[in-house]
Structure formats: C-alpha cells, structure tokens
Amino acid sequence: MxxxxxxxxxxxxxxxxxxxxxxxxxxxxxxxxxxxxxxxxxxxxxxxxxxxxxxxxxxxxxxxxxxxxxxxxxxxxxxxxxxxxxxxxxxxxxxxxxxxxxxxxxxxxxxxxxxxxxxxxxxxxxxxYNAAVFVGRNPDPELENYDGKVIGTVTGFNFNKELETWGKANLKVYDTADAAFADIKSGRLPVMLLGGLNALYRISLVPESGLSAVDANPNPVVTSFNKKGxxxxxxxxxxxxxxxxxxxxxxxxxxxxxxxxxxxxxxxxxxxxxxxxxxxxx
The missing domain is CATH 3.40.190.10 (Periplasmic binding protein-like II)
Structure with missing residues (x-):
C-alpha cells in the first residue's frame, strides 16, 4: 500500500x-x-x-x-x-x-x-550517469530485503511505478527530496531511494550523520535498477x-x-x- x-x-x-x-x-x-x-x-x-x-x-x-x-x-x-x-x-x-x-x-x-x-x-x-541508490545507515543494496519495510521515495522518480508493482514494501512518497532526506537524517525514515549524484551531494553536507548510499542491485521487476541511470x-x-x-x-x-x-x-x-x-x- x-x-x-x-x-x-x-x-x-x-x-x-x-x-x-x-x-x-x-x-x-x-x-x-x-x-x-x-x-x-x-x-x-x-x-x-x-x-x-x-x-x-x-x-x-x-x-x-x-x-x-x-x-x-x-x-x-x-x-x-x-x-x-x-x-x-x-x-x-x-x-x-x-x-x-x-x-x-x-x-x-x-x-x-x-x-x-x-x-x-x-x-x-x-x-x-545517475544510478538509483538506497540511502540510510548501512543500507542494503538488495530490494528483496526490504520486504514488509518502509522505503521512502520522491514524486516523479521513474522507478516509483515499478516499486508499486513489486508491492512488497510500504512506500512513503514525498513531494521533495529535501523532505525525505530530512526524515532520513532524523531517523524517522529508515531508508530511501534517490539518484546517486543527489545522494552524494546531500551526504557530503552531513559527514557526521552516519548516512551512506549503495547502488541498488538489479531486480527483475524494478528494471530501472538493471542499468546505469x-x-x-x-x-x-x-x-x-x-x-x-x-x-x-x-x-x-x-x-x-x-x-x-x-x-x-x-x-x-x-x-x-x-x-x-x-x-x-x-
């Protein structure tokens, strides 16, 4: 849902x-x-x-x-x-x-x-290039490991529809990356998907946050993960x-x-x- x-x-x-x-x-x-x-x-x-x-x-x-x-x-x-x-x-x-x-x-x-x-x-x-990445504290690159968990994303990302089709996680869709990243920093959101360059920039601003990013592994349903963005x-x-x-x-x-x-x-x-x-x- x-x-x-x-x-x-x-x-x-x-x-x-x-x-x-x-x-x-x-x-x-x-x-x-x-x-x-x-x-x-x-x-x-x-x-x-x-x-x-x-x-x-x-x-x-x-x-x-x-x-x-x-x-x-x-x-x-x-x-x-x-x-x-x-x-x-x-x-x-x-x-x-x-x-x-x-x-x-x-x-x-x-x-x-x-x-x-x-x-x-x-x-x-x-x-x-701007590949999709998971952002969080020690994020997992494998989508299947988020079965039943909450994943943040942002309106307009091309992989959102495929994530809904996959349907195993609770998607929390934000209007802006700013809002999603604020929840990641505070711990209110455990993990989010973001473009790799956006993630690189944002994490660089908060080097003491403990946040990191990892490329999303290929997935048979979310095909956007199967190639470099x-x-x-x-x-x-x-x-x-x-x-x-x-x-x-x-x-x-x-x-x-x-x-x-x-x-x-x-x-x-x-x-x-x-x-x-x-x-x-x-």
Missing amino acids: TKTARSNALLSTFLSAGAVFLLAAGGASAQSDCTPVSKFKTLEPGVLKIVAPDMPPFFTYKDGVMGGFEGLFFTKFAKDNCLTPSVTVLPLGGVVESVRNRLADVGGAGLNPTPERGKVVGLTNPIY RTNVVHTKDNPELTEALNTAIASMRKDGTLAKILEEVKLPANVLIPAAEAGEN
Whole structure:
C-alpha cells in the first residue's frame, strides 16, 4: 500500500561555484546583435521557458541566477541561442507534465530518458550517469530485503511505478527530496531511494550523520535498477529543431570540455559524464 507524505518544507538552494561559472559565461539575456548557434522555435519568441525543481546539484535558482548542472547548461544554451531564460521552479513531479502541457520549452533536472516519458515529451541524447541508490545507515543494496519495510521515495522518480508493482514494501512518497532526506537524517525514515549524484551531494553536507548510499542491485521487476541511470533534457514534443539544437549543444559542450567544467563547478565526479560514443554522438 502506498502512503503519500506531504511536506511544505522549503526547497534547499545550492549555488556553490555556479555563480562564478555564470559570470564567466557572460549572462544569458537575448541581444539584438546576437547570432544564434541553432535555429528553432520556442513557445514565446526570444524566450527560453525553463521548468525545474530546486534540487542541487542538478538545478538551483536564487535571485534570478541558475545554478547546478542543468542550470549552468540552460544558461549557456540560452546565451548561445540569443534567448532570455524564464524560470519556473516547482517539485520534480510536475516537470514532465509542465513540458507536456507546453508551459515550458525545456525541463530538468536529472531526468532519465524513459520510453514512457518519450511518449509525451521530447528527449535528448544522454548526458551523465545517475544510478538509483538506497540511502540510510548501512543500507542494503538488495530490494528483496526490504520486504514488509518502509522505503521512502520522491514524486516523479521513474522507478516509483515499478516499486508499486513489486508491492512488497510500504512506500512513503514525498513531494521533495529535501523532505525525505530530512526524515532520513532524523531517523524517522529508515531508508530511501534517490539518484546517486543527489545522494552524494546531500551526504557530503552531513559527514557526521552516519548516512551512506549503495547502488541498488538489479531486480527483475524494478528494471530501472538493471542499468546505469542516464539523464537527458526533456523538452516540448514534436519540435525536431529544438531537439537537434539541444543535441548539438550537448555534443559541442561534451567535445570542448564545457560539460566536464560544469561537473567540476558543481563538485560532481568527472567519471559520471557519458562518453560521446555511448551517447550516440559521432
């Protein structure tokens, strides 16, 4: 049985070195004398509408400045294409629906390019790995060992539906990773599932907590555990020019080292960047 936990806690912010990168990028406002790298239409001419959760290290937004990996990517993508960013922050679970309903051109953050998502939104080539992990104090990597126990998860995670199908644990579904992680820290929740990079970031902030993360072992029902999580940029469907522009930007930034630089800026390990050949780039 699924139990939904609602939380009104504010989302945490994480800018770290992101502001430095943005200054180096020179801002992202559209300019009349700017020549875009790619040609494509957006929902509002001259504007790139972005929707994302305030969820470090993937995306943050404070005082009009985007941070986190996707935030820095969107900043450069908008600048290179002479667009002014317009940002809406909302919980992760609302990102795909917002893009699907054409309330935003692009969305993040840390979203996997699943077949189900591909039916309703556009998907890009993958960018970096972000495998599912169990977080807790000495967490077990084997899902079957949580039979009859409580597992926390967050609205919008692609493995939630499969966990419900598995049905052997009591799922506690949170609106935000902040709320779930707060319960993990306090001991109110024994274990939760989270993207590995999100877990790495959060645990690094509380080194004395005794918390750790372990990759989820492959499972015949929760097939999301059977491969490395891969992230992409969701965007409006049936806009092939936008898909091509995003893929061009991802490939270019991968090749010239910009993506590696962003990973360094937001303090993520360099080895999570997916190689060009594996990402389907020539």
